[in-house]
Amino acid sequence: MISQLPALQVVIPLLGALIVAILRSGTIGWIVSLAVSWTMPVIAIVLLGHVSEHGPISYAMGGWEPPAGIEYRVDQANAYLLLLVSGMAALVMTYAPRSLASEISPNVLGWYYSMYLTCLAGLLGIAITGDAFNVFVFMEVSSLATYVMIALGRDRRAIMSAYQYLIVGTIGATFYVIGVGLLFVMTGSLNLFDIAGRLGDVESSRPLIAALAFLTVGIGLKLALFPLHLWLPNAYAFAPSVATAFLASTATKVAVYLLLRILFSVFGVTVVFSEFNTAEILLTLSVAAMLIPSIVAIFQANVKRMLAYSSVAQIGYITLGIALANQTGLTGGIAHIFNHALIKGCLFLAIGCVVFSSGVTKIDNMAGIGRRMPLTMAAFVIAGLGLIGVPGTAGFVSKWYLVAGALEKDMWWLAGIIVVSSLLAVLYIGRVVEVAWFREPGDSLKAIRDVPPEMMIVTWVLAAATIWFGFATDISAGVAAEAAQVLLAGYR
Amino acid sequence: MTLAAEIIANYNYWITIFLMVAGLYIVVSRTNLVKTLVGLSLFQTSVYLLFLSPGKILGGTPPIVAEGFTVYSNPLPHVLILTAIVVGVATLALGLALVVRINETFGTIEEDEIIDRLERE
């Protein structure tokens, strides 16, 4: 049975999505989705355990050996990501039913669950596959589902932001395909492992450089790499809370993984970072991402938009880890994928609770909400501390590795920038905390409802995880270090 | 090889590049939502040529095994592009559905006007 797990990881959510789409009932949809989304992390844990003991698994789709057939290839790096994505999907799904029912028309609620599972299948499919073109297909599966999920937000701007995301996302995917096409023409293969092996024999390096550029820009659009992030704030701000929390903690992370896979495993560290100035470009963009969107975040009126800009800044930390390209820095980057997913998931879910109870998204209207919803806003504060990177939280661990990685390269000024960016986070998180806790509640917030237990529990599980992984560093950072090692070794 | 001969030998590629750039230009420069989508699908279509051209072998026949033929063109790009076309039309359908909804919500399909309207609020 274990040998079939890689395929099941993607096929089960897809089957779940289809069954939900046929049944179309919101309640049954939720039950099926819940069962499916909790099966996924179990499979991911088994896979991760298997991989770290026995090395990479290769699964030949249709029984056709690669490169003729499509290969699923699991190693520490993507097993870690599979666990993260499926785990977050399961938690958010547990949280979802009442929040979604309050924001989505009951006519399409069943289909909405179907889209959620389709998106999950797509994301897991990108993470697990070892075939460049298969990545594109599943990228589109997840993206189309994402556009639909965003478009159904209650605010009428949601539909416009979904449209903009569709345009940008499709350009990104097309750029990716152009890059894959150039690689395919030069190597004759689509299997990532095979491509990596054959790159050495390529006669002309110019198409490869162009391919690298197209792949990086294409994926950069998907992961909202500064300055290609313009679609993200609106998309996150106006999507239903559940969709925002799910996408913020998974979609961009999968894109980051894809970039890591292309840069390190396929092209290899030496090619990407010594022969071209990829490192310098990526470093500059990361630093800009850590500072500029953080400043923009401070001036946002809508709390979801503020958190979205903060996401762009946090992606800067992750790409910084990539740009450092040494063991410590990359460990920090990968650990930050994990930690940021937990933290941002928790923040968006806490805001989801606020929206559910009061319908408020403007920061100014949140005055005193901490006194009305103390537990929710306490979780927000804990996750906010994690975002800032206070010692004892998960955010501190990954920033610590990033600083250490920068110092290894004698880039002491980078450490300074990390501190400055964290201070900016203090400002924007602090602003919400100040309004929520230290102002008198307005009349509109007098009679707000309590949040149902499942929403509260999930939010607090994530808040607790933020602290737990601040101490249990061997789990998050330990696996991240293994993953970094695998990636730095490359496929060659 | 002179430049002219170079261009003629790889005419496919040059047209491919032109189509791609033109498609991308429409996408980023136009503010009419339908026109943008049209540009997007031109951009995607041009990529098909990039895949198909290298798979063509001069003197080859379509990749359907039959007696009397020995040289076939490469089937793999064809398969990939079939998939890409389908993905492209799916994206187009969803994009147009969004445009219809945007028109119902905002009463226009010009991006500038929508942004104006949102800012006035």
Place this chain on the structure above:
Amino acid sequence: MRLDVLLRVASKLFLPFILMFALYVQFHGDYGPGGGFQAGVIVAAAVVLYAIIFGLDEAHKVVPSAVVEAMVPLGVLIFAGVGVVNMIGGDNFLNYTHLAHDQIHGQEWGVFLVEFGVLVTVSGTMVAIFYAFAGRGKA
């Protein structure tokens, strides 16, 4: 709409041939160009033609939207279902080898079923999208 008798008669005559052609494209895909996707588009085109000539309500009577909407996921389910059946047999996902007594026949059965799944989803989706767009204009 009373004047277009000619159109009505002509399209009634044409429809069976369009559907026949779709089936030809579907089943001849192993030997010539064509397959589930192309056939699905042709079937959908036949329904769209019918709806244009005889009106949307008439088309809904022949091809109810509930059926069409069920076809959308059903085709993918057939496709994925074939893969899962292979798994139960102990093979990898989508390995059709043991669907029949030997590999060649297994593959042929697998490809046939999978293409049928594609046909169902594609025709269902195209008609569903057409209904959705057309239904939007009435109100």
Place this chain on the structure above:
Amino acid sequence: MVLLTLLAAVTIGIIRARSLFAVVVLIGAYSFLMASAMIVLDAVDVAMTEASVGAGISTVLVLGTLYLTKVHEAPPRYTALLPLFVAIGTGAVLVYGISGLPEFGAAHTPVNTHVGMSYMDRSVPETGIPNVVTSVLASYRGFDTLGETAVIFTAGIGVLMLLKRFKAKD
């Protein structure tokens, strides 16, 4: 070559046309030209699909949308330099990359000596299907096709969720 030049001409037409109906007609022309070019490139399956999708479905969909919205494009309010810059930048990278590609039509290139061509020898003995495009599509790379069908499914459900009118009693 004539086909390709016509394609380029049609594209310029699409850029310049302000009436969206004209654009629809030009898209149809574009698709048929593209399909013809694909036949020249020996991609008969792809040509058939492009003709039915590009000239058929896309045209119907765009027309349907125009029917529901409006047909004229307002002129852009400003001539932006950024789009031109983006397009030219992309073009430059493409020219740089593509100029290093192997010559058109050659048989000894990596594409035509590695996986792709191996299907030609394998298809009939292993699957019994002479149309290699079908066997690769449905069997060797069947999982891609499953993904493709899933994309159609997603788009179909998505369009329904956005546009379907539900009866008031629901």
